[in-house]
Amino acid sequence: MQKTIEIEVAVIGGATAGLAAALTLGRCMRNAIVFDTGSPRNKPAAHAHNFFTRDGTPPSELLRIAREQLVLYPSVQVEQAAILSAAAENGRFILQADNGHTYRAQRVVIATGVKDDLPAIPGVAELWGSKLFHCPYCHGWEVKDLPVALFGSGEMAYEFTRLLYQLNKDLVICTNGPAAFTKEQLQSLARRHIKVLEEKVAKVEDAPGGIQITFSDGTVLHKSAAYVKTSLVYHTELAVQLGCELTEQGSIKVNGLYETSVAGVLAAGDVSGSTPHQVSAAAASGHMAGAMCNNGLAKEAFEEQ
Ligand SMILES: Cc1cc2nc3c(=O)[nH]c(=O)nc-3n(C[C@H](O)[C@H](O)[C@H](O)COP(=O)(O)OP(=O)(O)OC[C@H]3O[C@@H](n4cnc5c(N)ncnc54)[C@H](O)[C@@H]3O)c2cc1C
Known part of the structure; x- marks a missing residue:
């Protein structure tokens, strides 16, 4: 049965940037869902290099550990599902997933990555x-x-x-x-x-x-x-639907806190133009985006009481 599910934070994209955001959100007891279609950019590579303390670890292993560590934080779930469309409505973000459900989120983190146009x-x-x-x-x-x-x-x-x-x-x-x-x-x-x-x-x-x-x-x-030398195709369709500005290069425009031009929508990882386009920067930006979602929600709740 199709349902409308209320959540605090929707993280779209569940590889490095998205799972880093989810870890921060989980540790802050935020009710969050990570949506992922399982195609991280470095999937074809046998090893991920130049990542602090994990140099040479297979990309799939890094993500497996990230998911395993999330299990400790029960307010976060990972859904194997694609978000097909996004819209803003009365202070909430409405996301349609390919599992048939609709999600109403107070914050969105877009961590959908890029495609290398070969x-x-x-x-x-x-x-x-x-x-x-x-x-x-x-x-x-x-x-x-x-x-x-x-x-x-x-x-x-x-x-x-x-x-x-x-x-x-x-x-x-x-x-x-x-x-x-x-x-x-x-x-x-x-x-x-x-x-x-x-x-x-x-x-x-x-x-x-x-x-x-x-x-x-x-x-x-x-x-x-x-x-x-490839050209990059940024996965920005959902950001555009939500009204986010893009940069000249095509990434989602963010400030130093990974906030987009739309209040409540954050972007992290390669799609946000986090530099360098590497795992460490994706993890750092995801952490920041998760923290900024939590900061905003905590301040709003404090003022409402
Ligand atoms: C061949 C290759 C090798 C690389 N090797 C290294 C390396 O050794 N070291 C290094 O530091 N970096 C490496 N990189 C770069 C690294 O892959 C990226 O910097 C990193 O993957 C960025 O992480 P991300 O989370 O931003 O995006 P991604 O890892 O691309 O993850 C995006 C995720 O979002 C999901 N997604 C997209 N759209 C949706 C949607 N609508 N709904 C739900 N889910 C969605 C995708 O399935 C994917 O799982 C390599 C890149 C390539 C191409």
């Missing part, structure tokens, strides 16, 4: 997270000093190359079409023996010890791994 090259999606990486802070150590490729072009790719070069001197850039580097950038890359290959990439495949990149002219390149 280049449409056969093989990229399959190797994403295992041999194709997005970030040297997450995976750089594992492939340091090895021959790597970078898929990308233009200013962002040049900036990224400067970062990668510290760990990988044997570096080739596959622009998958005409390169968008300036003359000065090309000269700078050439001085460091960084080749720029403009040939279209036909496919990328798993190979012993690394990957095989096949170009449309039939030439083949073997590398230990590659980095891919």
Whole structure:
């Protein structure tokens, strides 16, 4: 039977940022539900690196521990459900879930993450997270000093190359079409023996010890791994429905306390543009968003008495 369920806080997205918010809310005895569809951004990766005290732990294990620790706080539940739509009505936020129920919340934390928009090259999606990486802070150590490729072009790719070069001197850039580097950038890359290959990439495949990149002219390149410059798609549909402002980059606009432009709606993790886009920042922002929900509710209750 479909029900309307009253809650204090709805946390939409139950990976790092959402579960961090939930922990804070649980410890404050807030009646909260975390809604999650089970697709965290780092799901394809075997290990999460660069996370204080948990370097190299599988992402799924981090989330399992987070959920296990929430069990101690009975006011918080985790629901395996998607929130399909959100609206503001008479000081409450009305959320429709795909489990058929409607939730009326006093506060909402949006922690829905981002999607990496991968280049449409056969093989990229399959190797994403295992041999194709997005970030040297997450995976750089594992492939340091090895021959790597970078898929990308233009200013962002040049900036990224400067970062990668510290760990990988044997570096080739596959622009998958005409390169968008300036003359000065090309000269700078050439001085460091960084080749720029403009040939279209036909496919990328798993190979012993690394990957095989096949170009449309039939030439083949073997590398230990590659980095891919992706564009990010922020999961902001629900924030937009609630009237939240977005940034130029497309993330949900928040202040230093992770409050959005709509009172009572907070955002945390990658979708809020928390930087760097990493697990530690997602956890910290989730904690702050949870605390700010509690602060607001506590103050309101105090003044009403
Ligand atoms: C391949 C890869 C490897 C990475 N490796 C590392 C690493 O080693 N170290 C590191 O620090 N960072 C790493 N990152 C970055 C890290 O994954 C993100 O910074 C982190 O996952 C952000 O956490 P989040 O909670 O904001 O979002 P996410 O982890 O993306 O979680 C969002 C959650 O919200 C759920 N959701 C979305 N919409 C809805 C909805 N409408 N209703 C209900 N649930 C919803 C999703 O299913 C998901 O579970 C990696 C990223 C990638 C792509």
